[in-house]
Amino acid sequence: MMNDIFSNFMVQREDILTRIAESLQLDTTRRQRMESAYKALCTIINEDQGFFKGMEIDIYPQGSVAIGTTVKPFQGDEFDLDVVLHIKRGYSNFTPLEIYNALLKKLEGDGRYSHMVEKKRRCVRLNYAGDFHMDILPGCMIVISDEKNIMVPDRELKDWTISNPKGYVEWFLSIANLSKKSELQAYYNRLYELKAEIQELPDDDFLSKKPLQSAIQLIKRYRDIYFEHKSEFATSSIIITTIAAGFYRGENSIFGTIDSILTRIQQESRLPQFKTSRLKVTNPVNPNEDFSEKWDSDPRLYQHFLAFVKDLYEKWQMLKKDFSESALTYETLFGENIYKGAIRQQLQKLGQKSSNKLIQSGTLIIGANMRTDRDGNINLHTGERNERHRDFGDNIG
Secondary structure (H helix, E strand, C coil): CCCCHHHCHHHHHHHHHHHHHHHCCCCHHHHHHHHHHHHHHHHHHHCCCCCCCCCCEEEEEECHHHHCCCCCCCCCCCEEEEEEEEEEEEHHHCCHHHHHHHHHHHHHCCCCCCCCEEECCCCEEEEECCCEEEEEEEEEECCCCCCCCEEEEECCCCEEEEECHHHHHHHHHHHHCCCCCCHHHHHHHHHHHCHHHCCCCCCCCCCCCCHHHHHHHHHHHHHHHHCCCCHHHCCCHHHHHHHHHHHCCCCCCHHHHHHHHHHHHHHHHCCHHHCCCCCCCEECCEEEEECCCHHHHCHHHHHHHHHHHHHHHHHHHHCCCCHHHHHHHHHHHHCHHHHHHHHHHHHHHHHHHCCCHHHHHCCCCCCCCCEECCCCCEECCCCEECCCCCCCCCCCC
């Protein structure tokens, strides 16, 4: 069948990667808790009768939530919600510690938050019972005519530092949108046109993300697995996101996006000028801010980053082979439960219209008794048995 995804390796692979990325999204319960916490913060600031009374304030998320690259916490880690408390007054009206301490005092003086407050260098953190934490970054306008660039307090420097969270979000999304229609989306569009070809299409938001957003989710998950036992050397999400977007060239698939990004990173890092130095990852909307400055104080961080990229690139090349050879690599990259969950979902959603009778039957059980034949077809009878491998602790499959 022309539209049988199980006879088109590249489309089937892309569907699997998309489903894996989808499974890494925050679950509904956690998302609702975060939204509730965010709205409660907005309320307490807007109703303040002290320092913030009468001020025009914009409170908005930044980071992975704002750009659509969130990933479920790994191995009991907490998820962080980054929020900007954007005071629409010129920073020259205040001292840096004045607005920081005003926010701190407001939260510490409220019985709902007093036990949750933690002071950080540039933000105030609220810890929500080991599930997630919300980092609140206060900031003021630099000039009233520019609502993007803000000054934020730095407790260690006791001075202002410039930031542009809105500008970063716009920069990232403009790059992600270089891809107008993903290869998988084009495939599903053909199925929409041929309505008789399929009975159950993916969930509404299944194809809503751009390849770059999903690619970063997958890279971040393998980052979590790779650095599981050496977390002190893990590459930060802002570095991964900025580098990935910087090397993105509008590829229309998740697979092609990651493959190209990893290739370009390695090529760049091998240039003569980096033999005795390092790549520099600066804020694209504030070049004076070096996201990778810690690589200077601890060069091991940079070496671990290069080793991580090399390892991921080598494993990614295995995904160019059919599923009979690459199944273990998927499990290594994302966890056995997640990979088999994606396979199971693909079979359930698309199996009925396959030309493969075993797939079409919809009776396959994904587990230790599953087999993969030499052509990559999953069944119960022929080929190599897919033995259970090490589960990387993912309880999110």
